Amino acid sequence: MPITGTVGAHMRPLAEYPQIDADATLGDVFAMIGQHFDAVAHFRSVLVFNREKRLIGKISLHDLLKVLLPDYLAHLPAHIDGTDGDHSLLALLWQDDSAKYVREVAKQRVGDHIQPAPAPLKPDDPLTLAHYRFAHSDLNTLPVAENGRIVGVLRVVDVLAAVAATIHPA
Amino acid sequence: MSISGTVRDLMVELEKFPHVSGNASLRAVFAKLHAASGSSELFRNILVLDDKNRLLGTLGLKNVMHALLPDYLRHGSTHYEGTSNDVSALAVLWQEDCEEQCRETHKILAKDHVSPIAATIGADEPLTKAAFLFATTPVNVLPVVEGKQIVGVLRLVDVFDEIVIEVLSERCVA
Numbered sequence: 408m409p410i411t412g413t414v415g416a417h418m419r420p421l422a423e424y425p426q427i428d429a430d431a432t433l434g435d436v437f438a439m440i441g442q443h444f445d446a447v448a449h450f451r452s453v454l455v456f457n458r459e460k461r462l463i464g465k466i467s468l469h470d471l472l473k474v475l476l477p478d479y480l481a482h483l484p485a486h487i488d489g490t491d492g493d494h495s496l497l498a499l500l501w502q503d504d505s506a507k508y509v510r511e512v513a514k515q516r517v518g519d520h521i522q523p524a525p526a527p528l529k530p531d532d533p534l535t536l537a538h539y540r541f542a543h544s545d546l547n548t549l550p551v552a553e554n555g556r557i558v559g560v561l562r563v564v565d566v567l568a569a570v571a572a573t574i575h576p577a
Numbered sequence: 578m579s580i581s582g583t584v585r586d587l588m589v590e591l592e593k594f595p596h597v598s599g600n601a602s603l604r605a606v607f608a609k610l611h612a613a614s615g616s617s618e619l620f621r622n623i624l625v626l627d628d629k630n631r632l633l634g635t636l637g638l639k640n641v642m643h644a645l646l647p648d649y650l651r652h653g654s655t656h657y658e659g660t661s662n663d664v665s666a667l668a669v670l671w672q673e674d675c676e677e678q679c680r681e682t683h684k685i686l687a688k689d690h691v692s693p694i695a696a697t698i699g700a701d702e703p704l705t706k707a708a709f710l711f712a713t714t715p716v717n718v719l720p721v722v723e724g725k726q727i728v729g730v731l732r733l734v735d736v737f738d739e740i741v742i743e744v745l746s747e748r749c750v751a
Contacts, residue, residue, distance in 0.1 A: 410675050434744070441741045451717075451734075468737050472712035475740065480709055498709035502581065509744055535675055539650055539668035542642040545715065563638050564621060570645065573679040574607050 410569045414537055415530030417569055418551045418559035426454040429463060429518030433474060436466065436517055451547050454560070455521045462550055462557045464521030474520050477501055477508050527552035528561060538566050584707055585700045587736060588721045588729035596624035599633050599688030603644055606636060606687055622718045624730065625691045632720055632727050634691030644690040647671055647678065697722045698731060707736050 427436055436453055452467040473481065480497055527550040528537055537549060541563045551559040595613035597606055610620050625633045643651065650667055696710050697720045710719060711733045721729040 410679060411672055437741050437744045441745050468733060469712060469715070472708055472737070472740070475744070476709065476712055480712075498706040499703060501705045501709070502703060513744060533669055533672050535671040536668040538642055539646070539671070542639065542646055542650075545639075563642070567638050567641060570641075570679055571607050571611060573676055574604055574682055575611060 410534055410538070410566075410573045412534050412569060413530065414528045414532045414534060414551055414561055415559075417534060417537075417565045418528075418530070418561040419565070420559050421454075421557055424454060424560045425450055425452075426456060427517055429455050429457050429516070429521070431517050432513060433471070433515050433517060433520065434513030436471065437513070450562075454524075454550070454557075455517055457518075462524045463518070464524050465548070466517060466521050467547075470520055470522065474512055474515070475509060524550055527557065529553065530558065534566060534569055537561055538570075541566060582704050582739070583700070584698050584702050584704060584721055584731050587704065587739065588700065588731045589735075590729045591624075591727060594624060594730040595620050596626055597636075597687055599625050599627050599686070599691070601625075601687045603641065603682040603685040603687065603690075605683075606641065607682070622730075623687075624720070624727075625687050630727075632694060633688055634693050635716075635718060635720075636687055636691050637717070640690045640692055644685050645675075645678065645682070647674070694720060697727075699723065700728055704736060704739060707731055708740060711736060 425439060427439060440453070452465045452470075454462060455464045455466060457463050480501060525544075525546055528540075530551055530553055540546070540549060547563045549561045550557050551561055595609045597609055601609075606623055610623060613620050622635050622637045625636050627633050650671060695714050695716050698707055698710060700721050700723050707719060710716075717733045719731045720727050721731050
C-alpha cells in the first residue's frame with residue numbers, strides 16, 4: 408500500500424500489540440515479552456492501560472533497560488574516581504552484583520515507569536500526517552483512536568514500509 | 578542477573594548488516610533495506626560508509642523520514658499563513674505530491690542525512706556495557722569495533738532478548 412493511504416490501512420490492530428495493566432509489575436512485563444509475544448522482533452514498547460481500560464502511557468525497551476540499571480549507573484556518578492568520564496566502565500561491576508537488584512526491580516509497578524501516551528491519530532487520517540508527526544518527534548509508535556477508544560497502533564516502520572512500496576512497487 | 582557474554586556473541590557481522598556508501602541515493606538505501614530484510618520487516622538502521630570503508634554514521638528510519646519531507650514540512654515552518662500552530666495540517670497537502678516525491682529519491686544522497694555515531698563498543702567488551710550504553714544513549718544499534726576497524730553491529734533487540742532471559746531466570750529464583 409502506498410504512502411497516499413490512510414492510517415487505518417497501515418495500523419496494527421490493538422489486539423496484536425503488547426499491552427499491560429498499570430498495576431502489573433515490571434516482572435510481568437518481562438514475562439509477557441518473553442512468553443507471549445514475538446515482541447522484541449516487532450515492537451519497541453508496551454502499551455500501559457489503567458483499570459478503566461484507558462491508555463495512560465507506554466514503556467519502551469530503553470525504559471526497561473534504564474529501570475534495571477543499578478543506582479551507580481542510573482545516576483551518572485561524576486563523583487566516582489577513576490572513570491575519566493567513561494562511566495560505562497562501571498558496567499563491568501554490574502555483572503557481579505545485580506541479581507539481587509533485579510529481583511527487587513521486578514516487583515515494581517509498571518505505572519510508575521511509563522512515558523505519557525501521545526495524542527492519538529484517527530484511522531482516516533492521511534499517512535502523510537503520521538509521517539510528519541514521526542519525523543518531528545522521537546516517537547516510534549502512535550496510538551490510533553476512534554470514538555474515544557484506542558483501536559490500534561501505527562509504528563514508524565509501518566509508515567516506512569508504505570514509502571518503500573511507493574519507491575519500489577512490487 | 579548475570580549477562581556474562583561478550584558483544585561478539587551477539588553482534589551481527591558487518592557483511593550481514595545493511596550498509597551503503599555515502600554517495601548512495603535514498604532509493605538505493607531502500608533497495609538495500611528491502612534486500613536485507615527479506616520477507617520480514619524492514620531493518621530500522623543502515624550503516625553509511627565512506628569510500629575507504631570508514632563509518633560516516635547511521636541512517637535510521639527517522640533520518641529517512643526527515644529526508645523525504647517537502648521543504649514546507651521539514652522545518653516545522655511557521656511562516657506560512659493560515660496554519661496557526663498546526664503545521665501538521667500541511668501534511669494533508671503533501672498527499673497530493675508525495676508519490677511523485679518518493680520517486681525522486683534517487684536525487685537524495687545518504688551522506689546528507691546521516692546521524693553521527695553516538696557510541697561504539699569493542700567486540701570483546703561485556704554485554705553489560707552494551708546494556709548500559711543502550712539504556713543511556715538514544716540509539717538502537719551500536720557499531721562494533723576492533724581497533725579502528727568496524728567489524729559488526731550490535732542491536733538493542735538482541736541484547737534485550739538476553740536480558741529478558743536473565744530477568745525471568747532471576748524471577749524464578751525469587
